[in-house]
Amino acid sequence: MSITHKRIRKPTLKGMAAFDEKVVNFEKRLSARYGEISLLLKKDVSTDVSVTSLNNLDENIKASYEEYLSLAKVYSDFLIASNTEKSLRLNEHFKAKLVELDKEISGFADIVQKTKQQILEQLMKGSHVSSDKSSVKSSKVSAKKSSVKGSHVSSKSSKTIEILTAKYAEAQVAKTNAQYAEEEATLLKQKAQLEHQTKIATADNVRKLTELESDLNVLSLKKAAAAAQAEVDALERMSHRDNESMVDVSVKDLNLQKLPDTNTEDKVTGFLNQIQNVAPETSSEQKFPVSETLTNYILKKELVFSRVTSFNDSAETYQSWKSSFKQVTSELSVNPPEEIDLLIKWLGPDSKKHALSLKSAYRKDPRLGLQKIWERLDERYGSPEIVHKIIMKKLRISKAVK
Known part of the structure; x- marks a missing residue:
């Protein structure tokens, strides 16, 4: 054997x-x-x-x-x-x-x-x-x-x-x-x-x-890939839902849902007159604001994500990276599961392992899982002891250079 x-x-x-x-x-x-x-x-x-x-x-x-x-x-x-x-x-x-x-x-x-x-x-x-x-x-x-x-x-x-x-x-x-x-x-x-x-x-x-x-x-690794794909799908659904809501608003503003309750000829004549009166306003005042709002939303989302960078697993840059990440998630109004997926995407190799482990442990309670992930990151990269150690190391290096 x-x-x-x-x-x-x-x-x-x-x-x-x-x-x-x-x-x-x-x-x-x-x-x-x-x-x-x-x-x-x-x-x-x-x-x-x-x-x-x-x-x-x-x-x-x-x-x-x-x-x-x-x-x-x-x-x-x-x-x-x-x-x-x-x-x-x-x-x-x-x-x-x-x-x-x-x-x-x-x-x-x-x-x-x-x-x-x-x-x-x-x-x-x-x-x-x-x-x-x-x-x-x-x-x-x-x-x-x-x-x-x-x-x-x-x-x-x-x-x-x-x-x-x-x-x-x-x-x-x-x-x-x-x-x-x-x-x-x-x-x-x-x-x-x-x-x-x-x-x-x-x-x-x-x-x-x-x-x-x-x-x-x-x-x-498969779980991480699935989480990234879920994030992409969620963003696509959010973008599609926002576009549909803006189009619905523009249609409601046209006030074309209710027609005069008259006979057929009166309905046709009134509808044509209403279209002639409303069409210029729609093309000049409503179509352009809707498209402009949609463009601004998409540009704002791309601009927000461009401000996020991957964490390099260094305690020296942790506080600034955390502040930037929190501001971005606040502007996007993401829920705890989405924030966990974004964390897994933008964390470094070592810190990502902690996030994946805690996500699996608290899969039934994403809110508590998100809290535990931030506590673990603060403990490993943002504790006062670690910051003090980095400052002392820089001082030793500067003295050695002098």
């Missing part, structure tokens, strides 16, 4: 320095653990004739190796989470080193096990030989010496049997420990396999999370 990894990071110089420092710290701790294991693995078990000492050596190696694996897991997780080219390369190298160490420990465990077996076999053979020799010796001594000396030899033989019995019991204990060690090794392998599967599942979840974040970014 193929796994889609996260995009590899490109750390900054500061981040790389922090990463290298942590890597050095991990390697020092791992090197100390590895040194302890190496000392134990270098021990010559062929000179050791005690099963108990071999068991102690085996337990010490297991304890040191478990500590090393625990620290190794933390180090490997750190390298994977860093997700840089260097960290991934170090992780692959470290995995290969773990495989080699595991082989060394497994080989040494086999040697210890074989040595234990040889010791047990020698003990069993020695037990039979000692038993035969002591029986022959006791028969000869009984024929040559007195009953008192025979009693003394019998006492020595019983002590030897007790020692051999204790050694045999010790061998059985070692054999039992070896069986449990094999079961423990099987469980450790299963544990490692489960941890590997967990890492795979975690990587898959991270991939899905990245895809969701990408889809959210695309949706945000």
Whole structure:
């Protein structure tokens, strides 16, 4: 099954320095653990004739190796989470080193096990030989010496049997420990396999999370485009509605809706006379004012929008930009949803993100959403602390120039 990894990071110089420092710290701790294991693995078990000492050596190696694996897991997780080219390369190298160490420990465990077996076999053979020799010796001594000396030899033989019995019991204990060690090794392998599967599942979840974040970014861009289109449509409807209202006013002023209530000929004659009397006034006094008013409205709207500039996300120009924007929206008499759309259009890249986020959060209450947007902008670009910081920066620059 193929796994889609996260995009590899490109750390900054500061981040790389922090990463290298942590890597050095991990390697020092791992090197100390590895040194302890190496000392134990270098021990010559062929000179050791005690099963108990071999068991102690085996337990010490297991304890040191478990500590090393625990620290190794933390180090490997750190390298994977860093997700840089260097960290991934170090992780692959470290995995290969773990495989080699595991082989060394497994080989040494086999040697210890074989040595234990040889010791047990020698003990069993020695037990039979000692038993035969002591029986022959006791028969000869009984024929040559007195009953008192025979009693003394019998006492020595019983002590030897007790020692051999204790050694045999010790061998059985070692054999039992070896069986449990094999079961423990099987469980450790299963544990490692489960941890590997967990890492795979975690990587898959991270991939899905990245895809969701990408889809959210695309949706945000689509939302911004839809808001801009809605703004254009709203302005077109406003312009069309204003034009229709002006035309209706001009038609009402002609007073042509009601005709004299007479017969047909009187109606026609009166209507023609009214048209002749009204037409000159309409052409000279009403048509020109209507067209002039419509032209002035369109020019005024274009002039108002020409006064609005995009916000450059700078606290230095925020107050002047806000004053200009507020004056324009006041002259246009826009409602809260329209003002939010205009804000999104004229805000800078960083400030626009805040407006889009708050618009989504307060989509059911545009008036409150507009208030929250201005509060967020005032906090980030118009607070006294930020203005003071800008003034101090200018003073430092001016002093440096002087």
